[in-house]
Amino acid sequence: MAHPFFWPGKYYFYPIGNTSAVCLTRDLPPEEHADILILGCGDPRHILYTIFSEPAKAAPRQLDFTCVDFEPGVLARNALLLSLIADEVPVTTIWNIFYHMYLDPASHLALISQCKKLVDLSENMDAWRASPYGQYLRFSTEFTLVEMRRHWSLYIAMPQLPSRRQKAIRDAFTQVFKGRGNSKTTPMTSARSAGPLIFRAWDSGGTQALNYWKTGTTFFQAKDIAGAKLLNPTFAYCLTGEGCGVHYGSDPLTTFHYAALYGNAKVSVSASDMVRVAKEQFSDWCAAFKAVISIPSTAPRVRFFLAEVTAACRALRAFGTTGTLNIGIPVAQFRTQLLHLARQEYVEDHAPTSFNVIETSNLIDHIGLLNVLIAALPLLHSTLWSVLYTESLLFHGLDATKEFADLLYADIGTVGLLLNICPVDYLAGYTTRSNTHELLLHKLISNKDTNQMKQSQFHQVTTWRSPTSCDSIVTLHDARPQSPPQLEPRQLGTLLFDIYHALFEQEDSTTFWRENQQNMLRAVASANMIHYMREGFVLFLKLVRERLRVPHEQWLEVMDRFMDLELTDVTMPMNTVNRNDLQAQLYRQGVYSVTHYRFGSVTRAGRFRDWDVVPPVVRIVLSIPREKITNFESILEETHTGTPLINCDVLGIMTHNIFAAIHVAYGRAIASGSKRSPRVLFEEDPEGRNGTMPLVASWIMPSFLLIDLEPPEQLNVRMCVRSTMATTQLHAKMGLHLDIFSASLMDEEHVHVLPEQPIPQRDIESPPGPAISPNSTLRAQIGRQGRAFVELDEQCELVSALMARIDLEDSDVIREFSAGAMPVVEQVSPCLMRLTIGGRSQDVVFPFPVIGSQNRLRLARKSRYIEVVVPPSGPFLKPDGMKLNPYPVIGSGKALSPWSVHCLALDTLPVLDLAGSQLDGWLNPHVGSMLSTRERSMRKKQKSDALLFVKDSLHSIFVRAAGIQGGRSQRVFALRDEVTNNCDTVLFISDIRYDLHCHTMVCDGYVLPLTPDLLSEIVSFFGELVYGPDMVNVRVFAGEMEAWKQLIPAFVERCRTWEHVDTCEYLKKQEVPLTLEMEKDPLCSCGRGQDVGGLEKVKEWRRLAPYVTRLALSPLFAVSYLESVGRDPTLHKCSVCRGKGKPKLMTCKGCQRVRYCSTTCQKKDWPRHKAQCKAK
Template sequence: MAHSVIIPRRTFFYPVGNTSADLLTEGLPPEENLDLLLIGCGDPRSILYTVYADRAADRREFDITFCDIEPAVIARNVLLFTLVADTSKEHDDAIWDIFYHFRFSRSSLALLQEQSAKLVSASESLRQWLESPYAIFIRPRTEQTLSDIRRFWAKYAATASFTDAQHSSMRSTVSAGVDILAKRQGDNMQTGCRSAGALWMDMLRDNKASAHAKHYWRTGVVAGSPVDAASIEFVNPTFVYTGLGSAFCLHYGTDPILGFHLAGILAPVRGNPATVGIEDIGRFIKQEFGKWINIFRTRVSSNIKFIVRPYVGDALFLCRALAGEPNQCVSAWDARPIILQETTASHAAPNTFNTIETSNIADHVGLLSVLSVGIPLLRQSPTSILHTSSLLTSSGKTGDALLDRIGVDSKTFSALLGIAPLALLAKCTTRTSPFDNYPSATSISSVKQYHQLIAWKYASSGDQAALIDGNVVWKPIAVDAVPLCELLFKLYLHMFSCEDVSKTLASLNLKSLPESHIIIYVRASFAALLKLVKARVSTDWKRSMDMLFDRIEGERSLLMGMNFYQDLCTQACILDVCTRNFLSPTFVSPLPVHPIIFARWTDTPPVAHVVMRIPRSAFQKLERLTTEKVGTPMLQCEILVRKSGLQNIYSSIQLAFGELAVEGDADAAQAIIDQDEEGWQGNSPVILIIRASTRLLELSPHSTLIRLALRSTAQTMSLSPVLGMELVIFAAELMGDGVHILRNAPRIRGVSPPQSTSLLRQNTYTASSSSSSHSLKHAPYLIFTGEIATHMSVRLDIRSDKGKRALKEGGAKAQQHTACTMEVFLGSKDQTKDVVPFSFPIDGKDVKLKVARTSGYVEVIVRIASADPSTTQGGYPQTMRTPVVLSRGSPCVWNLNYVNLDKLPALDLPQPKSKLDWVQPLATMAFSDRELRLQRAGDESDTFVNLKNSIAHIMSHASGAPDGQVWPVFSLYRENGIGGYTLIFVNAVRLDLVSHSIVLDVCILPLTPSIMPKVEPIISKLLGNDRRIRNNITNDEEIKAWKALLPASVERCRTWSHEADCLYLRKGVPLALGVVESPICDCGRGKDIPNSETMKKYKQAVPLVTRAAISLLFAVPYLEDVGKMLEAALNEASSAKCAACGTSSGKLLTCSRCKMTKYCSQACQKGDWKAHKKVCNV
């Protein structure tokens, strides 16, 4: 178990989502099928929304494995899918009630009971299910999953025979639960603001978010729904039954509106009410849900593959099983083995994925644990992406949020593994969270929280020159054993910093999130990370591990470090990363050994299973306490050798409810568990299983005690009067009747042991060639300065005679070619040239070469590109931060999210300025404080800032936000003779719902010499009586940035297919960067052009233009300060001094727009306007 095991007395139920739905295909081009792993899935809102909003949903194949540890969540999801598939639109209201309301009508209850009975009838076995109509699109990954969710369907169906007294009892249970949980909500529940995106302030006004939450908890239904007695007569059993029984444990923050994009009702969109109340919000999300499920209903009935594969169990265990690791159990409290179903070729389940969504499980198991199991499953492709999400407490310091979670320099960590946060590489993102990032939101809660969303990609995947045949080809990176040891040791100290007393005391003054006392990393977590690193590096692994474990043995800052050391050694041995201490074949114990336990074994393995039966009565002391008193304490197993005083603690434990029987003797003994499905609701004993060193067990068997105890924390100390100071739940002698030492893990009766063969498909791409005809390229070598990786090197062994002669005669030189490659020239006249790829962006400015003319090799040493967004050297350059790469014959956008423009709401323009007062603040938040300072100073040295500023300028004036005037056409303009070089026709300003931003739906027209004769009439009209064109002046470097951005802007909204002879295939993307050259191909010209007012007016342009989507490009909060200047401006806006010059003398004038900022003169106000307008009226 690679995370803490808790007693789940106080576990909340999350039947509906608490964040707005995601587009699960936002990283995939339309030609690529979706193979998705969705762990910690919660409700299926993102699946439904993706089917609705994905522009290629009608032709893209979907294969979705979704997992949750709560069986009731999966049971509800499958119930919903089948209800939608089995019914027509007339039942949508009832389906809505069943899924979102915890009180509903008799008719809704009857439909639930009917559907549940149908599912129970179809699921007596997995074979029966696979023969049912549902198997066309629902195929459980394990038989255990089907069995688990079937129990819940049976409970729902059983309410059909409830008496009035039973219904009354359920109503009372829910009412009592609501009363208890409502006390935890407080009076200011503003979580709904986050789902409103850029319009979060509209939710805050009139307290809409809190008002709706209170309405939902008071009535059990979404606002706008009937609340008469008949409509809420019955309790919805799908909100009552969970894995812990039938107590009402709905999370107190639950509100259905959180799962929807509320900007769609709050923004000035045609058809929206002028004033929005909570009833309007309720009706809106119900309509949205209806749209989603109707498209879903159509999609699952089509002939294009659409398969969802539910799974119930622990997410980390599932990932390990998918990676082929044997002996994985369902969860910490369920010892059934994971037996993934072998399916026919037509329904083959993927075991590697191009998209991995991890919800917020990183909050519960740790980011490093998520990466440890996720990276091995991420397909090697430039489009593959792994998403992590966390709710964090703001420290107010730039970079802390990512550094605090990884524990080491993020660039070093990423270079080592070859996978990195996408925004760290591109230094920008299209996604934002206005509610989290706006300083003025700080006052809403005493604890400032924010969502940290990170998309992880292969670090070189955005560089066409670094790909081989358009694919990522990962080679383990070479690294010296010593710096690797130091890096891993720092990771070790970070993962267990909670055991460092000095750090713990220093942080006592910080307010913590609920449940933050749960220690997420255990020694198995670190062992799993070591296994990942071992697979990703080439080094003297044994030497590095020997040094690392020497450091760990000698480390004393972690209070319990050596108590958990045997746990770490055992897990490292099991995962084949290291054999140390008792587990080493050459280890000689300093203590006497008494091998009486294994005297009759044929041989003694290094690790054995310790199995202990714990009577259920041992837990009664805790079960008698209230859930609030018990909380969620962590469990651990202790092996106490009383004779020598040794105490070894194991946090990697497996538990099961049931009776234990042992058959056979000595090393042939086999334990069998009759597992009790009732779990905590039953009365069966608990079976504890750990794996421990046999040599440890041999030390003094008759004085060794096995104990199950709570891990001591500040929270569990309150339980010491009940359990004693050592918090022991149960203890037994190692040699007693209740403890068994076994070679193999216990089996579950009636469950066949899983096959030992690995299911992992080879997660590599076999390239046609990874070397040129002149050279053989070695894997990159990572070079450290202290504890930070600063350089990389690649050695080229020259193979051709021509290359060897050139090297001898003229040596070698090199220059940076692209973000991740160097060009190496051999000979005085550059007779031969080679492109050298690196696995991470580089800075080739100060390249060093080691040339061995006699031996015939060249070593290229370059600096790793800086993560500082202000740098102008190396990496993805400021002019090329939105690359498009070619993979499998199709262009792929690398770091801009794909959008379906026709499914995004369009603003109804023009509007009064008051209706658009959120646009300017949103545009401002695209800039970091550094970038705002550059703008205030009129410094145009940063090309990317200039590009962002142009986008924000066009966005603002296309919406009419500054003055109410809407501009329909823009010209990218170069002064000094060239004039306009690209026309941008605005079709609409749309809400990018998933990104919480806005996007321009435009048609672009590069003005090349060949096309000018056709365009001149259009330009004449624009410059004539219309005068509806606005110039956006750009310098030469920004022109290049626009030329690189436009192809990506076209590709991200493309609905058409490229021609077989597309110029991209021959010339690459962009086609050209010249001012009068077109960067885009002609394949999309005149296709899918909307019948917008702009294009109707300039219809002569329709055959010439290409549709595109242009978004704001946001700064990355964990790379540089974002919002601190805005916060300071807001704090000082009402202070009695001039905002421009700082003087406090004389009469000060107040800004007429925001009524806050003061100036001493009109000159100061005018001079400060460029900076102030970005925060004015926030």
């Protein structure tokens, strides 16, 4: 895996999820089949809730889940649970088996019986596929099945273990329970699952969690607790073996939803009430799963994949691109089993290797956001609907609300253009998923917590999509760019170096102290939480090149610039000892070869004396005696160091080189092959960490370092602790270099040196064909559009402009243009500019929303082309861009769906009880929390802003419908223009519902667009509503009515259970909404009069049923990480060396944009900058 190796300390087993369940199809239209990849899947709560959330009235779609986890105990439990549901075991028994650590005899017997059945059916892959479960439960690898079967066998065998082992297991659980009981902290994980009612759930949720860790069950009755004394074996076996590794924060109730329980409560809610509601939800989920698998044509597939997530992603990608089932990489650290995809699954049954939904759980916390993107993006399908979800729980800085923006180590918009992926809320400026309860909790804890080292949580969920998919017109016209944008090689190389610098600059202690002065205690405490190493960065470079499709010659220019900056940089002293790691990884991954790799030759001496050929890169295999590991672990325990980072290095008298990309496993390396072509066989220790064999580590390095710089007899090969601020206490015990083990390079007993070949690569060529899809129905009357070009600013950090070139082809246009005709350009939609010359027009598509009002044209009349230059519009605070249509509905054919508003199956959502206790105490603050500090300031200053006005109107609708403002509940709302007093939109709210998984509320309602034709039909009875006491006039202000006409189609599409028909007005016009004009209908007619049961419940509304369309209104929340976006001027860098000044930067006097640290750098850059400077 492309992640630094941490020495495993106390291993925690997560048999139960630590966040509430979410629907994984929430951003897909109902027509779209779902191929879903869940990385770090944990328990199957998301699978069950997704199936439960499928709209019952919509046509069923195929669901395919690939569930990746490196913990076999998790996957074994998941398959066990789903098989129990399929076999219709009583839900109470299933609950006990899956969630209780101690079981009653009947549940224990059912568990053992089910495991025996699973073992009997899982002798091999073919036997399993022929079993009753084989239709819907699958395995990506034979190894996965073998390991899961091994765990089922362990569960069966545990009751028959010798009494000594049984006592040891029981004592381990007792010790963990005692430690949890002595804790002074109050568990609050299940309270978070109450969303906006988090503080009401705090006490009872904590009580229940403490009871769980006291009894091992969710029981509260003494009789039930007394009857559950048999240890549940599914909690006793995990990756580290036998015992109790269950995480102390595990709580069965966390995975369910409690907003409705607390919001509708008329009396106080107890912990047992939470258990009751959780069991009811679990029963509903089980019933939905059983129902869907009972029909073969609609049965979902749940595929288990046991592997470390980045390794699994590499295997899936390799098969998808080359068809290879075995790419020769281990499944995970401490394992030597190589990943080998099952032929039956991937060749014969065509299991998906690209996905339109990728859920990454909270992998950001464990491997870093960039590593998540590197692993997942190549597997994300290029379809319009494809979506990536990331999630984090931990934060390490002072302000969790802003930390997300720093996780990419570069500007979000710039990275979005490099990788063609961007957070939806970054562009939209709002989100329909609430985390305002997290903000309140974070503020409360921050104010109370004076100890900076306290580890806190802040739950942040982010939805990522292709930025061009935000443009409704572009998608409906099938006109998304087929070719990625281009960047000038020097600028791209500079940007990539700056990302490299940001990733690794804190390896130097001086930089670490300088950058963390305001947060030193937390910084030191998390100093070992380092997610990036040189191999990971090289894979990032590889991804960038592939996404941008940079051809070979241009990529050489990019990397030459990068290497020039890297080699001359003096601000990162530790980079010098890591440089050869970087260069070796560049060569191995086929990203770039430095000069001596291409033309140098290595002396055949030392360990190479008998080799036929010495390749540029070799693999070192180091055997560390078990006693050295035992001694090291005792030091860690004595010093309470935890999980330090481990490096391997080669140290001589004159040289020192560190290598971070190491793989380890317990076992014995046995020399094989010959002196001319050495190889190693590996005998794995079956007892692993608890065994007696050595620890074997391997890594790649440049071969010349072992012979050409100093005699090999002077070199030592070592495994050592990486020195950080969190490991200073180890020096007294381990010495200055923190050696775990060191051996001479010439020690053939402990050190093996093997030839290593680079990974085969396919060359990348410039994209052939048109830049825009040939199926596009946009205007193309002038000529041919080329690839867009990205221009970075003078710092090579932010995108300053996007340029699209139109080569003129139409003869009339060429004649008029050559005669001096001036083109006219206007912005049509977020990513679309329209160029017009002499009555002919061309739609120009950009790969990102743009600020069309700031356009520039470059005219080449002799060469017959026009360049349209526009700045990017991101984030949302900038003008134009998505402000032209902030609530897009995107589509392909009849499949339409909102881009930035998640979809809902309304009938599965619980209804708000207006008689609930203290409703105004939580609902009004929750809906009111839509506004950011900036928007509240704008409101006070009476500034005009359409999104602010829409939020105010939504707030008014919610509180009046709930009856917490204005007296009784009122359910009919007329949107009335403040200036004209005209009204052409009426909303009927039948219910307010809990949007449980997004922690917010929705108004389940109907919209009646009042056109003159419609009014003539309903005038006889509509007047009763207009002049009746139930209608509320909602005043809408400047620009707001147009915003509502854009928003209403999104609110309709998110909850539809019907299909668009061939005569759909959207499809004919290829535009949503149909109009922004008053007294005209923005909606198509497909949903009119459909699914109107809620409306017909009200007698006075029934006659309007044929004319209304169902919709789901929800709050539009501010984006917490965006409100203070901007660049600190103190972070400017020299254009040549990337330094920060000596002591200050100087600005070029010509263009007043480019900065230099010294006259020397300015003179060095002048030959290149001269033409650019004069062109400004």
